[in-house]
Amino acid sequence: xxxxxxxxxxxxxxxxxxxxxxxxxxxxxxxxxxxxxxxxxxxxxxxxxxxxxxxxxxxxxxxxxxxxxxxxxxxxxxxxxxxxxxxxxxxxxxxxxxxxxxxxxxxxxxxxxxxxxxxxxxxxxxxxxxxxxxxxxxxxxxxxxxxxxxxxxxxxxxxxxxxxxxxxxxxxxxxxxxxxxxxxxxxxxxxxxxxxxxxxxxxxxxxxxxxxxxxxxxxxxxxxxxxxxxxxxxxxxxxxxxxxxxxxxxxxxxxxxxxxxxxxxxxxxxxxxxxxxxxxxxxxxxxxxxxxxxxxxxxxxxxxxxxxxx
Numbered sequence: 001x002x003x004x005x006x007x008x009x010x011x012x013x014x015x016x017x018x019x020x021x022x023x024x025x026x027x028x029x030x031x032x033x034x035x036x037x038x039x040x041x042x043x044x045x046x047x048x049x050x051x052x053x054x055x056x057x058x059x060x061x062x063x064x065x066x067x068x069x070x071x072x073x074x075x076x077x078x079x080x081x082x083x084x085x086x087x088x089x090x091x092x093x094x095x096x097x098x099x100x101x102x103x104x105x106x107x108x109x110x111x112x113x114x115x116x117x118x119x120x121x122x123x124x125x126x127x128x129x130x131x132x133x134x135x136x137x138x139x140x141x142x143x144x145x146x147x148x149x150x151x152x153x154x155x156x157x158x159x160x161x162x163x164x165x166x167x168x169x170x171x172x173x174x175x176x177x178x179x180x181x182x183x184x185x186x187x188x189x190x191x192x193x194x195x196x197x198x199x200x201x202x203x204x205x206x207x208x209x210x211x212x213x214x215x216x217x218x219x220x221x222x223x224x225x226x227x228x229x230x231x232x233x234x235x236x237x238x239x240x241x242x243x244x245x246x247x248x249x250x251x252x253x254x255x256x257x258x259x260x261x262x263x264x265x266x267x268x269x270x271x272x273x274x275x276x277x278x279x280x281x282x283x284x285x286x287x288x289x290x291x292x293x294x295x296x297x298x299x300x301x302x303x304x305x306x307x308x309x310x
Contacts, residue, residue: 065295066173067125072288073166074121076281077137080144081117083274084110099149109147116140130174134167158211159282165204166289172197173296198299201289202242206233208286209249225252236293239302246290253290257283 061068084091088110095106116136123133141160145151172194209229229252235245261283263276 062295065291069288069292069295070125070127070170072291073163073170073285074124074137075288076163076278076285077117077121077140079277079281081114081121083277084114095147099147101147109143113140113144124170127174131171134171137167138164155211158207159279159286161204162206162208162286162289163282165201165207166285166292168197168201168204169289169292169296172201172299173292195300198296199239199301202239202293202298202302203237205286205289205293206236206249208283209233209253228252236290236298239298242298242302243294246293250287250290250294253283253287257287 091110092106095101095109096103099106101109117140120133120136120140123129124137141164145156145160150156210233229249232245232248232252235241236249257280261276261280263273263280266273266276
């Protein structure tokens, strides 16, 4: 028996890359890399660089940022308590002559304001009884607005909304969950409460800058600062790149505060000195709220947080 092989025709083995037919039959379009010339891509890269720079340069201060922010948030209450104490007779005269407070009621009004502001501010700094302290300081803001007849003043209203925003940020940072479950009622977790408080704080913080935009004389520089500031305020409110937009507002408000509210350059007997001093310390409180936002982040109800999910 003999076997014959045809050596004139070479034998070739066929190879099937997908013998079981599991692959996608449609042709692949390939991987599309991000276009470095795309304006949106450039903006995204710039934003990432800014965030990295903030993270790097804030590292030495990061452990101290909450304490610094808390002090700045309540510093306006310390200043107000000191002003009432050192101008006691003038305050009584104003309340009795212009606000028609009865004798004794005006004394009690001022005394309670001083006690609540000093005790509440100290409790906030020491992180003791924070919820009660914030509630007391919020009541002072509201009561003073009605007591001094400034509640309908637009500048006062917007500034105090921002101060309230700073207090809400403090409350969200040290929120204590008091679990009191009642039958048949839905309960809200501490993390959910914190998300809503952070959202409220972010939105309220930007009202001071809105007051700056709508008031005062206009110039080319003011237009540019207002446009960039409004963009940063919008980003803070919706929580998009919130850390570096809040950092931008901290820088702008700090520079503005030093040059526009320079109360130390006014003579001590000039009536404008007290107004500038009041505005200066209120702006410091709002800067403190923004610093707290930089430290804690925008929270769950924000564009930054939603981007992590998708």
